[in-house]
Amino acid sequence: MIGLTNAVVRFGNRCVLDQLSFSAERGRSLAILGPNGRGKTTALRAMLGFQALAAGTRTAPAVVGYVPQYASSNQSYKVLDAVVMGRAAGLGLFGQPSARDIAAARDALEQVGALRFAKERFDRLSGGERQLVLLARALATGSKVLVLDEPGSALDLNNQARLLRLLSALRAPRDRAIVFTTHDPNHALAAADDALLMLPDGPALFGPVAETIVPELLERLYGVPMRLVNLIGEDGTGQNAVLPAFAGRRAA
Amino acid sequence: MSDRIRSGNRWLLGAGLALAFAGAAAAEEIVITDHENREIHLDAPASRIVTIPMPLASGVIALSGGTDRLVGLNPLSLTAIREGILGKIFPDAVNISDAVTGTDFVPNVEALAAVNPDLVVQWAGRGPEIVDPIVNAGLNALLIKYGTEELTRQYMTMVATAIGKPERIAELVDWSDVVQHDIEAKVASIPQDERPNVLYLGRSLSDITAAGDTGSYSSWYIALTGGRNAAAELDGTSSINREQIAQWDPEVILLNSFEPNLDVNWVYDDPILSLTKAAQQHRVYKMPLGGYRWDPPSQESPLTWMWLAELLHPELFDYDLRAEMTKAYKTLYNYQLTEADIDGIIWTAQQGDSLGYDQFAAQ
Amino acid sequence: MSTQIDDGGAIAPRWRPWSRTGFAFASFGVALMVAILVSLCVGRYSVSAMTALHILGEAIVHPGQAIESMDQRIVLLVRAPRVVIAAMAGAALATAGVALQGVFRNPLVSPEVLGISQGAAFGGALAITMGIWGVPLLGIVFIGGFSALIAVGMLARINGQTEILTVILSGMVVGSLFSACVSLLQFIADPNSSLPAIVYWLMGSFATATWDRVLVSAPGLLLGIALLWALRFRLNVLSLDDSEARSLGARPDQERWLVFVLVALIVGCQVAVSGIVGWVGLVIPHAARLIVGHDHRRLLPATALLGATFMVGVDTLARTLTAAEIPLGVLTAIIGAPAFALLLRRHFKDREAT
Incomplete structure (x- = not known):
């Protein structure tokens, strides 16, 4: 549904993306991982069409539900008004949202569990709440593609957990494609089917989470020794997690 | 002296x-x-x-x-x-x-x-x-x-x-004094309520300006010739609107000689100004332009006073403006004015049918 | 205007969340009506309010009747067109201010930032220098404003994209250039005729309002207001970061220009008939935001109503306080600057509170 094929992006002489190919299909969720400065955000922007390609092609629907890492700082709109903007694509230049659009916005807020602050001012919400509202706005677009830029990076652990549960829940019906960038491979384990590893020393790797989120590749990705551990969750089922071996021998 | x-x-x-x-x-x-x-x-x-x-x-x-x-x-x-x-x-x-x-x-x-x-x-x-x-x-x-x-x-x-020509200025000052005192003497007996309200408009075409009494030469010669400055309440020269002019309702309107495209029709064609007493009685005059403009003070100012005195109180004065002008121009510029020159200076073609202008007509 | 901002719950009656905004709009409407009526009833020429209202009523009931007495002419030919132009200009300038502030995401932006006002001023000064008035002057003012806009557009377009920062910088450059050209025209203008005309015109005034001028300026002003109003929801979207706006289906760098063109239309029409009037586009949107919030669907009409009221009120003061006309620009600055300072403080206190 959305992706890049042999995409090349250059900033001056520097080649930021070199022959990058990946895609997220309907019903699948893709996590993009990579160290700082390796081009995660550029790949995302290129995929969304915000960044011109020097070569290659972009596949994307006309409207993509996009959740920026930070919202425009000046948004003093009421939350519901902000979410209704998700309907803009279908309204055209001079269109005004109808009762149906407002209902869709309310549904989206409900879906992310943020309906209770529908009448608050967006810029008075906490970071986690804002992220939920932006997600609701992306859902309100009605697009079957959802793109999130580092959705967990500004959130505390509790909010990260909520967000990941939400992403899993959104994936569950298997009727949309979800793409997100992240620093934390555990987010990929929790909410993604596929992963794109933007390796610092070679071409990017694209494949199912089970084949890509493995200690050897992650060590290449971050340059830090990694360990895969299996945790028993509260409900008794096993759950994988990866840990950086910052503490060296002791953790090993 | x-x-x-x-x-x-x-x-x-x-x-x-x-x-x-x-x-x-x-x-x-x-x-x-x-x-x-x-x-x-x-x-x-x-x-x-x-x-x-x-x-x-x-x-x-x-x-x-x-x-x-x-x-x-x-x-x-x-x-x-x-x-x-x-x-x-x-x-x-x-x-x-x-x-x-x-x-x-x-x-x-x-x-x-x-x-x-x-x-x-x-x-x-x-x-x-x-x-x-x-x-x-x-x-x-x-x-x-x-x-x-x-x-x-x-x-x-x-x-x-x-x-090095002090005798020239003595001559000029004597003339000014004679004319000024003559006018002052004749005007002194006019009661206040018989002195017409005169509005001198310093500009008309961009914005309309008028001047109060202080520091305004036009206000001075309006008073000299037996008129009252309609804009006396203004402080210095200010921009005014038509409504204010309607309120003052001047009996005489004087237009400046500075704006070449301005003539008395500007008043007669205006929906508001054309209803003022001045317009109704055809007492709208553009200041003459001779050796210099007659609105500001100059060597020709006594002519301005005579011209205005005749317009404000024709019954009191019997200056022969054409003769006075001819004499003055001979003295000032050593020039013999023609009848056509005089008509050009006092805008006879534009405002010859204004009230009182018949007394300036060539014989 | 959007009509359902309430939470539509079973218990809450639909009108309740709207009561505050509804009350605000009702007050704005009443204030504008009062301002217009008062303005028609007062002036340097004494017409009693009752007579003025009677004349007005007669004119509305029997339009096309001959206007003969001085009272009638003062009310219908002097005050009425002046009030109409002031109301339209106030509404249009304030609306243009809101729209620009929206697309620039900066509440301190005004048409001067784009160089439009300076371009329009240059056009007007040029026309006056050449002795041109009326509709041709409007045309030249308009061309001046648009040339400034196009110059800014060409300067700001780098690699096929226009960033907001480059637009603002280009606007500064173009604005300064046109300001210098206006100074040059003033320098060479004839101090007996065109110089006072230019100076007076640059100060701004509705003193020369006539029904002809209403007819000259109304189409552009009303079209500008109407199209910006039609864009009110889009303005919400355009007020987001470019990437967000783009992800929501907008094309910010093109649609911004539509807004700029409409602003140029408004400024051109207003400047042509009443000279440069500052502050309205800055102060009024701020005040409106405090009352109805930031959503352009409510902000735009609120701003237009407030702007019209403000302009009519200020112009009434300008022509009635003293026998001399007080320059409009002086009054809007004297009222606008402190009001703006106050609003700005409230705005930032408001921010800190969150």
């Missing part, structure tokens, strides 16, 4: 004493005290004069009886000369340099030096920026104040003294 000294005027007195002193001590030297109390020393009568204030150009021409002593003038003086009769009387006048100053009175020192003047007349009281360049160039600056009849007589005297 005695009258001037009696008026206790220290400027004139100063100039007079200076003259007397000059006559006693060094026959050649001329000393003038100007309006900023500066002494100007001239070894000989000034023969190359630059005038930066607008009305002075025609003043110098009138005092010296020709254009040969005027070597530089304000571009706006040149405009008045071209538009008015002076350009016809003195065709050479249009060739005098107007590069010596901008219309903002900032002198162009290079152009000033090029005409090599021995006297530069400049405004007093408008800051050193327009004076210093003249003085720093080593030139004689004569600074004058402007606005009242008294000041006008003072600076005209200074200029006459500078060019």
Whole structure:
């Protein structure tokens, strides 16, 4: 549904993306991982069409539900008004949202569990709440593609957990494609089917989470020794997690 | 002369004493005290004069009886000369340099030096920026104040003294005094409520301006000729609107002579102004434009007073304006006015059918 | 205007969340009506309020009747067109201010930032220097404003994209250039005729309002207001970061220009008939935001109503306080600057509170 094929992006002489190919299909969720400065955000922007390609092609629907890492700082709109903007694509230049659009916005807020602050001012919400509202706005677009830029990076652990549960829940019906960038491979384990590893020393790797989120590749990705551990969750089922071996021998 | 000294005027007195002193001590030297109390020393009568204030150009021409002593003038003086009769009387006048100053009175020192003047007349009281360049160039600056009849007589005297023709200004002042006193005497008996409300509009076409009583020369000669300034409540010169004019409802409207595209139809065609008493009674007049514009003070001002006195109180006055003009132009410019010249100056073609204008008609 | 901002719950009646905004709009409407009526009833010429209202009523009931007495002419030919132009100009300038502040995401932006006002001023000064008035003057003012806009557009377009920062910098450059050209025209203008005209015109005034001028300026002003109003929801979207706006289906760098063109239209029409009037586009949107919030669907009409009221009120003061006309620009600045300072302080205190 959305992706890049042999995409090349250059900033001056520097080649930021070199022959990058990946895609997220309907019903699948893709996590993009990579160290700082390796081009995660550029790949995302290129995929969304915000960044011109020097070569290659972009596949994307006309409207993509996009959740920026930070919202425009000046948004003093009421939350519901902000979410209704998700309907803009279908309204055209001079269109005004109808009762149906407002209902869709309310549904989206409900879906992310943020309906209770529908009448608050967006810029008075906490970071986690804002992220939920932006997600609701992306859902309100009605697009079957959802793109999130580092959705967990500004959130505390509790909010990260909520967000990941939400992403899993959104994936569950298997009727949309979800793409997100992240620093934390555990987010990929929790909410993604596929992963794109933007390796610092070679071409990017694209494949199912089970084949890509493995200690050897992650060590290449971050340059830090990694360990895969299996945790028993509260409900008794096993759950994988990866840990950086910052503490060296002791953790090993 | 005695009258001037009696008026206790220290400027004139100063100039007079200076003259007397000059006559006693060094026959050649001329000393003038100007309006900023500066002494100007001239070894000989000034023969190359630059005038930066607008009305002075025609003043110098009138005092010296020709254009040969005027070597530089304000571009706006040149405009008045071209538009008015002076350009016809003195065709050479249009060739005098107007590069010596901008219309903002900032002198162009290079152009000033090029005409090599021995006297530069400049405004007093408008800051050193327009004076210093003249003085720093080593030139004689004569600074004058402007606005009242008294000041006008003072600076005209200074200029006459500078060019060594005091008899010219004496003649002029005598004439002014005679006319002024004659009008004052006749007007004195008019009760206040029989003095018409007169509105002089300094500008009309962009915005409309009028002036209150203080510092306004037009207000002074309106009072002199037996009128009341309709805009007396204004403080200085201000922009006003038609509604205000309707409220004042003047009995006479005087239009300025500065705006070339302005004539009395501007009033008659206006939905509001055409309902004023002045318009209803056809008492709207544009100020004449002769050797200089008749609105500000100049050597021709007595003609302005006679013209206006005849218009405001025709029953009191019987000046023969055409004869007075002919006589004055002969004296001032040594020029014999034709009937057509006079009609051109007082706009007979444009406002000949205004109330009272028949008395100015050619016989 | 959007009509359902309430939470539509079963208990809450629909009108309740709207009552505050509804009350605000009702007050704005009443204030504007009062301002217009008062303005028609007062002036330097004494017409009693009752007579004025009677004349007005007669004119509305029997349009096309001959206007003969001075009272009638003062009310219908002097005050009425002046009030109409002032109201339209106030509404249009304030609306243009809101729209620009929206697309620039900066509440301190005004048409001067784009160089439009300076371009329009240059056009007007040029026309006056050449002795041109009326509709041709409007045309030249308009061309001046648009040339400034196009110059800014060409300067700001780098690699096929226009960033907001480059637009603001280009606007500064172009604005300064046109300001210098206006100064040059003033320098060479005839101090007897065109210079006072230019100076007076640059100060701004509705004193020269006539029904002819209403007809000249109304189409552009009303079209500008109407199209910006039609864009009110889009303005919400355009007020987001470019990437967000783009992800929501907008094309910010093109649609911004539509807004700019409409602003140029408004400024051109207003400047042509009443000279440069500052502050309205800055102060009024701020005040409106405090009352109805930031959503352009409510902000735009609120701003238009407030702007019209403000302008009519200020112009009434300008022509009635003294026998002399007080320059409009002086009054809007004297009222606008402190009001703006106050609003700004409230705005930032408001921010800190969150």
